[in-house]
Amino acid sequence: MEFTSYIILGLFFSSFLFIGAACVLYWAYRNGQLNNLEAGARSIFDEEEEPLGTQTDFFPDKRRKSKR
Amino acid sequence: MSVPASIATAIDPRTESPEAIRVRLSEVDTSMKVPGVFFMISALFWLMAGTVFALIAAIKFHNVDFLGDSEAFTFGRVRSAHLNAMIYGWGTNVIFAVAPWIMGRLCRTRIRFTNILVIGGVFWNIGVTIGIFGILAGDKIGVEWLEMPAYATPLLAIAFACTGVWVVLLFRWRESGHVYVSQWYFLAAFFWLPWLYTIAQIMLVFEPARGVVQSLTNWWFAHNVLGLWLTPIALGAAYYLIPKVLGRPIYSYYLSVIGFWSLALFYNWAGVHHLIGGPIPAWLISAGTVASVMMVIPVIVVAINHHMTVVGLHKEGWASPTIRFVVFGAINYTAVSLLGSAMALRSVNEVTHFTHFTVGHAHHGVYSFFTMIMFGAVYYMMPRLLNREWPSAMLISLHWWATAVGVTLMVVVLSLGGWIQGLRLNAISDDGTVVYQFMEVMEYLNPYMVMRSLTGVLITIGHVAFFINFFWMLCQRPDPRTPARPTLLTNEA
Amino acid sequence: MSDSDKSPYPPSGESRSTFEGHRFSDEGLQRKHAQLLREKEEPSEGFSPMPLFLVFLIMILSFWAGIYMVEYGGYFDAFHFDETATPGILVQDTGPQEVDMLALGRRVYSQNCAICHGADGSGQAGVFPPVARADWVQDNPERLIKVTLAGLAGPIEVNGRPYNNAMTAFGRLSDQQIAAVLTYIRTDPALGNNSYPVSPELVAQVRAEWGARRNAWTGPELEEIHGPVTGNWSPSNGSTPETAEE
Numbered sequence: 001m002e003f004t005s006y007i008i009l010g011l012f013f014s015s016f017l018f019i020g021a022a023c024v025l026y027w028a029y030r031n032g033q034l035n036n037l038e039a040g041a042r043s044i045f046d047e048e049e050e051p052l053g054t055q056t057d058f059f060p061d062k063r064r065k066s067k068r
Numbered sequence: 069m070s071v072p073a074s075i076a077t078a079i080d081p082r083t084e085s086p087e088a089i090r091v092r093l094s095e096v097d098t099s100m101k102v103p104g105v106f107f108m109i110s111a112l113f114w115l116m117a118g119t120v121f122a123l124i125a126a127i128k129f130h131n132v133d134f135l136g137d138s139e140a141f142t143f144g145r146v147r148s149a150h151l152n153a154m155i156y157g158w159g160t161n162v163i164f165a166v167a168p169w170i171m172g173r174l175c176r177t178r179i180r181f182t183n184i185l186v187i188g189g190v191f192w193n194i195g196v197t198i199g200i201f202g203i204l205a206g207d208k209i210g211v212e213w214l215e216m217p218a219y220a221t222p223l224l225a226i227a228f229a230c231t232g233v234w235v236v237l238l239f240r241w242r243e244s245g246h247v248y249v250s251q252w253y254f255l256a257a258f259f260w261l262p263w264l265y266t267i268a269q270i271m272l273v274f275e276p277a278r279g280v281v282q283s284l285t286n287w288w289f290a291h292n293v294l295g296l297w298l299t300p301i302a303l304g305a306a307y308y309l310i311p312k313v314l315g316r317p318i319y320s321y322y323l324s325v326i327g328f329w330s331l332a333l334f335y336n337w338a339g340v341h342h343l344i345g346g347p348i349p350a351w352l353i354s355a356g357t358v359a360s361v362m363m364v365i366p367v368i369v370v371a372i373n374h375h376m377t378v379v380g381l382h383k384e385g386w387a388s389p390t391i392r393f394v395v396f397g398a399i400n401y402t403a404v405s406l407l408g409s410a411m412a413l414r415s416v417n418e419v420t421h422f423t424h425f426t427v428g429h430a431h432h433g434v435y436s437f438f439t440m441i442m443f444g445a446v447y448y449m450m451p452r453l454l455n456r457e458w459p460s461a462m463l464i465s466l467h468w469w470a471t472a473v474g475v476t477l478m479v480v481v482l483s484l485g486g487w488i489q490g491l492r493l494n495a496i497s498d499d500g501t502v503v504y505q506f507m508e509v510m511e512y513l514n515p516y517m518v519m520r521s522l523t524g525v526l527i528t529i530g531h532v533a534f535f536i537n538f539f540w541m542l543c544q545r546p547d548p549r550t551p552a553r554p555t556l557l558t559n560e561a
Numbered sequence: 562m563s564d565s566d567k568s569p570y571p572p573s574g575e576s577r578s579t580f581e582g583h584r585f586s587d588e589g590l591q592r593k594h595a596q597l598l599r600e601k602e603e604p605s606e607g608f609s610p611m612p613l614f615l616v617f618l619i620m621i622l623s624f625w626a627g628i629y630m631v632e633y634g635g636y637f638d639a640f641h642f643d644e645t646a647t648p649g650i651l652v653q654d655t656g657p658q659e660v661d662m663l664a665l666g667r668r669v670y671s672q673n674c675a676i677c678h679g680a681d682g683s684g685q686a687g688v689f690p691p692v693a694r695a696d697w698v699q700d701n702p703e704r705l706i707k708v709t710l711a712g713l714a715g716p717i718e719v720n721g722r723p724y725n726n727a728m729t730a731f732g733r734l735s736d737q738q739i740a741a742v743l744t745y746i747r748t749d750p751a752l753g754n755n756s757y758p759v760s761p762e763l764v765a766q767v768r769a770e771w772g773a774r775r776n777a778w779t780g781p782e783l784e785e786i787h788g789p790v791t792g793n794w795s796p797s798n799g800s801t802p803e804t805a806e807e
Contacts, residue, residue: 004639006281013267020259021332033247034325041321043246044174044312049093054315057388057448059461322611350635350644357633358626365619372612414633414644499664501671505680 091178091243097452099178100169103185104453105542107165108446110193112535114157117200119528121150126524129517140204148215149203155213155293156196156224159438163301164189166445167254168235169453170308174251175242181234188230195223211272211282213290218273225265232258249324253304256332260296264289280348284340291339294433300331302397302441303370309394309441309448310377314384319376327369334362341412345421353414360412367405374398389464393444396472400436404429419494424516425486432479435527440471443534456544463537470530478523485516660737662758666745669738673731674746682752688726690719692746694753696792702743702759704787706767709739712777718790727777736764757796 028034045052125146127134135141164185172179179185199216202208207217216224235258239251268289271277277285311318318324340348340356378385378395385391407429411420420426447464451457458464492512495503504512635641671680674692678684682693692698697719698705712730716723731739740761747756784790 006277007639017263025329028247031247037321037325038317040246040248041311041317041324043244043248044250044308045315045317046093050312050315052315052317055313055384055388056315057313057390059387059389059464060457060459323615326611347642349639350633350641351630351637354630354633354635354644358629361629362622362626364622365615368615368618372615499667501664501668505671505675507676 091176093173094452095178096169096172096176099180099182100172101453103179103182103189104165104169104449106186107161107189108450108538109542110189111158111161111165112538114153114161114196115531116535118150118153118158119524119531121146121153123521123524123528125150126517126521130514130521139206145204145206145208148208149200151213152196152203152215153200154434155298156199156216157193159298159434159442160192160228161189162442162446163298164192164231166305166442166449167258167301168238169449170250170305170445171235171238171254174244174248174308175238176244177238177241179234179238180241185231185234188227190227191223192227192231195220195227198223209273211286213293214268214272214286221269221273225262225269228262228265232262248308249318249321249328250304250308252328253300253307256328257297257300257304260292260300260336264292264296280343280346283343283346284348284352287339287342288336289339291342292336294438295331295335295338298434298438299335299401302438303327303331303401305445306374306394306398306401306441309390309445310374310398313388313390313394313448314378314381316377316381319373323369323373327366327373330362330369331366334359334366338363338408338412341417344412344414344417357412357414361409363405364409367402367409370398371402389458389468390444390448392468393440393447397437397439397441397444400432400440404432404437407432419490420486421490423486423490423493424482424513424520425490428479428482428486431475431482435471435475436479440475443467443471446538450538450541454541456541458537459540459544460537463533463540466533467530467537470526470533474523474526474530478520478527481516481519481523485513485520489513660741662741662744663749665738666741666743667749669734669742670745673734674742677728682746684724686722687724690717690722690724692752692754695719696790698746698752698754699756699792700790700794701787702747702757702763702794703767704783704790705743705747706739706759706764707771707778707783709734709743710768710771711774713779713783714777715779717780730777732768732772736761736768739764756794 033040042052050056124135124141125143128143128146168179168185196216199220202217202220203215207219208215209217235254239255242251268285271285272282272289276282307318307324337356337359340352341360344353344357346353374395378391385395410416411425411429420429447458489509489512492504492509493502493506497503633644635644677689678692679689682691682695684691684693690697697717708728710730710732712728714727716725718724734742740759740763743759743764746752747754748758
């Protein structure tokens, strides 16, 4: 009996999570987040500071050597 | 204006002009400087403390009398102190340093109210300190991954709320149209952990559930701290860092969306497989096994994505400390998750359960995957926060080689030893007696335990190198010629 | 540095005095940039199809998951703990079982005795007396039962060699377990002893007589009751009631 009551309690709490996830997925769809996915992949690059096609991290000594 | 109203205004993005919100990456970096450095210093001290606890616990396996006179350093306490120092001390502090920074960069907005972030961090560290001392003093709770005594946990919950809320609020200020996959992972993680922690605290510490529900809740929580907190953060960081460092967009963004949602769907079921063989209703364990095996989908998706992004750029990647660590972590994510799916099968679990194989698997996940990606993120983040270069390439190399070789060897040693241990413990002769006495199996494992301690020493060397490099960097005076932007992008000449 | 010359994204040579300004004058960089852009812009709607094998993988895994849940779902019953069992069929009571005393004895020995006396019964010189080829073992079973129930402390001689240590009491074991383990050490050919078996009734009798005793026996005490250890006891020459015989 106790086990069943725990299951019901668990279902109650987890339903929040699942409904929440469903709402978020619906929001993402309505918001157009799932439309142009490949452009989304490029959204992390910044033309001014860290542009596409440029490596942005090196070992410190590598950079010093190339400076000379 | 009342206080709540003024707070509401202060956190409302509409009260700021759009120009003030969309900022340059370097401005995000500057705004994160103080909290970032604070969290990194805390994380590093916990990393070193956790390493010491780990070494003590490891030595006790082959040298039982080691520190045997000291009550605080008995195995049961030191092991828990190690685990909690690493998860809540190192892991969560480094997440508090890295996650808001990446989130801010992706949202194109500076981090606001950083002093509240720091205050939350101070209380978090006080809470963890109280918790660890509580464990060493013998007040620990007998629930794995939740050993901290009840007097430390409310403080942790409040501190987490103070800190985590800013990561979520950053999203509200976002000034980039697209929500990148890392943002999905981070947001989800910062919702999941409080949820997990609250339910676990209520059901295990303050109003403990009775019977097997207690152990079910325990393993649901423990596995999900890894699966719904450490994993999404590390994956989000990898999804940001790999394309960013290499300057090449992620191979298939479509796949990354599938990966995120299938992880969200399957991972939180998986913890039950820790209770295979226990008096748990069979369908629950079967559901856990199925979910663990279904985790293959997000894992394969992430593996394809990360691999295809890096492919062809191996030399460039090798020249970047960040990529070395992150790719090592990403490869191990694939390996550890596929192994984990296999371990959830009943026939495999019968052998690996209660052996060192599980210990090896835990280190594979939390260290080879999570911690290595976090190391990579720190190597990328710190020069940008401080406008300084890492002082020593040699120390970075040492850190990478010592930890990568150390943890790989450790996982191999523990998996091999654990597998043989499991086979021998289970071995039954025809007349129903055990083939190997328990003590015989333990004696057989002794060389493996010595090896494990040696790999621990190797990892410690790596941590010390990282520690020295980090504080050396902090103590350096900034180069006056360096402009106020990420140093790694500018040519100093 | 030679490898940075070949590298598509060099940490730069002289051509880029400031990175920002000269970014687009670096030909190699531009070329690579263009390549990458071209590479990524093929899917027109920004929608790359899912790799086919992944579709198959998901299908196979879902199929397997369904089968697994049906096979090992335990009928979704909260009180069904064994995934392989069918409901309704309980374990059938087939009446009292014949116990193989040797097998039971071997198991009890390996769980309780082997830690000190050794898996092969050889013991350890001066500390743990042997049970293999030992005069004590082949002597009066009552002496052994007493030792097993309450333990033994102080100096004794086994096979003429001195031993001095304390043996734990095993009174918590059942009469049948004690009878089985003593039968095992007295009769199993692997231990080199060739004596008579011990019955649970004899153990029960000794327990009824001496069960209240809490402190361990000593060698001289036992000698007072049973006489010196000879190692060639048999029901006929010993002063043991008939219950010792099968």
